[in-house]
Amino acid sequence: MSDPERAMLLSVHPRFATAILAGTKTVEVRRQRVAAPPGTPVLLYATAPTMAIVGMARIASVQVATPREVWSASRASAGISRREYDEYMSGATRASGLSLEEPITFEAPVTLAALRASASFHPPQSYRYLTSQDLREMAAVTSEAGAALRGALKDLAPA
Known part of the structure; x- marks a missing residue:
C-alpha cells in the first residue's frame, strides 16, 4: 500500500x-x-470486554527479527512476562517489535457499536492498515467519540 495517509488499526487486550x-x-x-x-x-482497539478504539499512538520504529532477538531488545518495554511472550511466539520464526510514542487517550472511546453504525467495521484479529478513506468513514461517527477520532486524525482524514 503506497497511501502516505495510512494509519494502523491495532487490536490489543484492554490491559x-x-x-x-x-x-x-x-x-x-x-x-x-x-x-x-x-x-x-x-x-488502539481494545478487545472484549471493552470493544472500542480507546486511543492512539505513533510508531517510533519497528524491529523485525527472530522472536529471541525481539525479546532481547524489548523485554523491559513489552509489558509482558517471558512466559507470556514465549507462549505467544510459539512456532513463530519472525517477530516484530513496534516501538510506540506519543500516546493519546480518547476522552470518549469510539465503541464497536458506533463504528458499525457508521460503516461496515470489523476489528482485525491482529492489525490492519487503514487508508484515508477508511479513516474518513470511521470519523463520521456522530457522537463525542466521533469528534475525538476526527480531532486526533484531522491531518490524515481531511473532511
Whole structure:
C-alpha cells in the first residue's frame, strides 16, 4: 500500500491498551512482519470486554527479527512476562517489535457499536492498515467519540 495517509488499526487486550496509553508499555510485539514507517499513527482497539478504539499512538520504529532477538531488545518495554511472550511466539520464526510514542487517550472511546453504525467495521484479529478513506468513514461517527477520532486524525482524514 503506497497511501502516505495510512494509519494502523491495532487490536490489543484492554490491559495492554491501558499500559500503552499510560506510557508503561512502549513496545507492542507481533508474530508477523510489520512494515510501517516511523510516524505512522496507530489506533488502539481494545478487545472484549471493552470493544472500542480507546486511543492512539505513533510508531517510533519497528524491529523485525527472530522472536529471541525481539525479546532481547524489548523485554523491559513489552509489558509482558517471558512466559507470556514465549507462549505467544510459539512456532513463530519472525517477530516484530513496534516501538510506540506519543500516546493519546480518547476522552470518549469510539465503541464497536458506533463504528458499525457508521460503516461496515470489523476489528482485525491482529492489525490492519487503514487508508484515508477508511479513516474518513470511521470519523463520521456522530457522537463525542466521533469528534475525538476526527480531532486526533484531522491531518490524515481531511473532511
